[in-house]
Amino acid sequence: MTQGDIWILGATGRVGRAVAAQLVAAGAVPVLVGRDAGRLRKAAADLGLHADAKIVVASGADAMAAEITRQRPAVVVNTIGDYANSAVLLARACMPGGHYLDQANDPTAFHRLFALHDEAIAAGSTLVTGAGxxxxxxxxxxxxxxxxxxxxxxxxxxxxxxxxxxxxxxxxxxxxxxxxxxxxxxxxxxxxxxxxxxxxxxxxxxxxxxxxxxxxxxxxxxxxxxxxxxxxxxxxxxxxxxxxxxxxxxxxxxxxxxxxxxxxxxxxxxxxxxxxxxxxxxxxxxxxxxxxxxxxxxxxxxxxxxxxxxAMDFTSAVAAQTALQLTAGKGRPGAHTPAAALGPDLAIAAGADFVDDALPRS
Ligand SMILES: NC(=O)c1ccc[n+]([C@@H]2O[C@H](COP(=O)([O-])OP(=O)(O)OC[C@H]3O[C@@H](n4cnc5c(N)ncnc54)[C@H](OP(=O)(O)O)[C@@H]3O)[C@@H](O)[C@H]2O)c1
Missing domain, CATH: 3.30.360 (Dihydrodipicolinate Reductase; domain 2)
Known part of the structure; x- marks a missing residue:
């Protein structure tokens, strides 16, 4: 994997830093994207990335979308939040061909991203929401x-x-x-x-x-x-x-x-x-x-x-695993939730296990 494949938007935040750390531990070199060059450089140094590792400075979803359109990363991890408003703009910028994921967890953001399903299939892109x-x-x-x-x-x-x-x-x-x-x-x-x-x-x-x-x-x-x-x-x-x-x-x-x-x-x-x-x-x-x-x-x-x-470690591991699997071309084109895109074993890859025996009920 070359640097440039996976971009992390909001890389100075809690989820962004944790996803970046998981990707680095897996041998990837993510591109950190955020609104302050100094804080991005510090985040990169904390991750042990090379001093001249690529960063992208962009403030707001519009500016980030413009950079994605211009530079065509393979996978974009959106951790900037306000997903009901940011997700569609950023996911569209990834198409055609690029993939997108976020940690949204609200019905409005979900429905707006799912509305891009046919567009994503036509573009050969996988859009994953709820990667947490x-x-x-x-x-x-x-x-x-x-x-x-x-x-x-x-x-x-x-x-x-x-x-x-x-x-x-x-x-x-x-x-x-x-x-x-x-x-x-x-x-x-x-x-x-x-x-x-x-x-x-x-x-x-x-x-x-x-x-x-x-x-x-x-x-x-x-x-x-x-x-x-x-x-x-x-x-x-x-x-x-x-x-x-x-x-x-x-x-x-x-x-x-x-x-x-x-x-x-x-x-x-x-x-x-x-x-x-x-x-x-x-x-x-x-x-x-x-x-x-x-x-x-x-x-x-x-x-x-x-x-x-x-739960935060699991969230960042789900996002990192999703990014890695999408980079490897394993996602189904369309707009999906994580297990629908990559199967339930994604949760195991992210460090969970299933306990299915009869157990206490409410
Ligand atoms: N589904 C789940 O399991 C799950 C779990 C945890 C979190 N989340 C969600 O994930 C999102 C991120 O959470 P967090 O705890 O990581 O938040 P956070 O620590 O505040 O990080 C957000 C990051 O996004 C950046 N950002 C925000 N708005 C931006 C904008 N307009 N332009 C550029 N950068 C912007 C922030 O930059 P600055 O540093 O410059 O402010 C920061 O780096 C939230 O929506 C949260 O609800 C979901």
Whole structure:
């Protein structure tokens, strides 16, 4: 692989730095792309890259798209966030022939990227959205349990991320994802249609396979969309362990959701949240878990778990593995989620394992 094959947009950020490190560990030399030359040079030095390793300085998705169009990298990893607005622009710039991936996890960004499916097939490009824990860590279980079986009637996926906290501010990219997630309100599939539900209306209590006690709340996520697409089931829901399930929190979620849909409030909330300072903290639980329960029309039920360590390590490994496999020409042209593009074994390549025996249920 020559330098220039894989570009990382937002290479000075948390996900960008972690993906770059995984690629370097795998023997690749990624091109770091961001808005500040000094910080890109420092990131390159921290990775042990040569002092004159190529970097690309570009601020904003438009400028990055222009550089992609001009220089034609083989694969672009988009970690700049605000995927509902950045993904289509950047994915289009990769076509024809180049490949694209991101860590989006919201239904709007997913649907906008999937709208490029036919265009990507015609261009011979693979576009992968959701190349991170929540989506890959749940979709892979569903793909595996549904392989060579009829279309199930019902699917539920649950994501329990355990993440170490890095010192620093939260940042606009992550703050935007959190605020827009709450603003969207609840969603689930019924009769094959994405329908509104009360945010926080579905809650489950768990003993995880390693004995940890957790709860999870239904959220409008990329996991939901991926589970629907990969299974074909008409009834699908998705929950996350990241939202507190206390009755007091759940009672205010619908109101919070409505308020955050007001443009000025959204801007204010993103601004305030992005400046929140976090202190270094180890991951709270030893494992990150993905879970799926699949029900078929004949009453058969299968359940699977996926186990990994830190969810951020898994996210960056999924992105790095996806980039490497796309560079090697292994992706199916079109717009996909990770397991749909590259198969459920992508999760194993990213350091997870499947635990399918009968295990504790909520
Ligand atoms: N699906 C998953 O599993 C998963 C997991 C983790 C994160 N995420 C998502 O991934 C995204 C990145 O998260 P993160 O924690 O890495 O955020 P971060 O640390 O804030 O990094 C974002 C990076 O993008 C750059 N950037 C942002 N907007 C830009 C713009 N307009 N032009 C140029 N560069 C820009 C930032 O540059 P500066 O340094 O110059 O600000 C920074 O390098 C977020 O949307 C987050 O929600 C998804």
């Amino acid at each position: 824990f929540g989506v890959a860590g749940t979709e892979a279980i569903v793909a595996r349990l549904c392989a060579n079986r009829p279309v199930p009637s019902q699917v539920r996926v649950d994501a329990f991320a355990s993440v170490a906290v890095e010192e620093g501010v939260l940042g606009a990219a992550l703050a935007t994802s959190i605020v827009d997630g709450f603003a969207m309100g609840g969603r689930r599939y019924e009769g094959g249609q994405l329908v509104r539900t009360r945010l926080g209306g579905e809650v489950h209590h768990w003993t995880l396979p390693d004995g940890e006690r957790m709860s999870s709340v239904a959220v409008p996520s990329g996991e939901l969309i991926a589970a629907h697409r990969v299974s074909g089931a008409l009834t699908v829901s998705a929950t996350s362990g990241l939202i507190p399930e206390s009755p007091a929190v759940r009672a205010v979620l619908p109101l919070l959701s409505a308020i955050l849909r007001i443009r000025a409030v959204r801007t204010f909330a993103i601004g305030r949240m992005s400046r929140i300072k976090a202190k270094t903290a180890p991951r709270p639980r030893p494992h990150t878990w993905g879970h799926a329960v699949i029900t078929w029309p004949d009453g058969t039920v299968r359940e699977g778990w996926l186990r990994t360590g830190d």
